[in-house]
Amino acid sequence: MPLQPESSLHFVGPTVVLFDLDDTLFDHANTARAALAITTAGLPEFQEVDLEALYQQYSAILEEMHPQVLAGRYSYEEARRLRFQRLLAPYGLGATNAEAEQFAHRHYGHYQRLRRPVPGALPLLEALKPHYRIGIVTNNRTSEQKEKLTQLGMSHLIDALITSEDVGVTKPNPRIYQVALERLHGSPAETVMVGDNWLADVVGALEAGIRPLWLNRFASTRALPHVDEITSLEPLPDVLLKITGQASLEINQNALVSS
Structure with a gap:
């Protein structure tokens, strides 16, 4: 499926947020x-x-x-x-x-x-969790990615882990994104994919009709100017605005203060 021009894609506010794991949530x-x-x-x-x-x-x-x-x-x-x-x-x-x-x-x-999360990853997941269905889409072994999520304290914040090992194809193949949407009961137009890899996460999401948000932590060149970009998962309000269109999620912010 060829990449669709920006004008042919219609995205609305997300109900599902997908993340890559390695070098997106896990550093x-x-x-x-x-x-x-x-x-x-x-x-x-x-x-x-x-x-x-x-x-x-x-x-x-x-x-x-x-x-x-x-x-x-x-x-x-x-x-x-x-x-x-x-x-x-x-x-x-x-x-x-x-x-x-x-x-x-x-x-x-x-x-x-020594495994550690990308700075800002845990607060971001904690802010999103009460309001959105969250999935991980990753090219790796299921057991290793489960181990990472547990060690990083993220397992309880994830609704579905979709791995290339389980699906049988790797990103950017649209099939792995379709499986993620099936498991999370989402539609492409109401989903955003956050990831660091241009081909796997940005091109793959676009080919599946999903809005990508590119995490460009290492100052790479953006090939498509209309693709939204962030360089960090901090500060939280800025990242929430890019993902959801809202700079704060009141219910979860109160939870963060009390945690």
């Missing part, structure tokens, strides 16, 4: 940075290495391999080992499977322990 990027810093601390091979450059290398390898994992070409454990073998090879580490697996295991342990 994957900074969690991964922190995990790499701890995992490499004290290793002489990394004493002179710029950690931001190392993270960018890690991120590029992850972005390349993640679709192959989702397509079933690698298991998650195999892909994790291969990623770290590629990352470590320029530094003379990870030459054997055992060495790469040991490093990957340490890193993933830190990554799990």
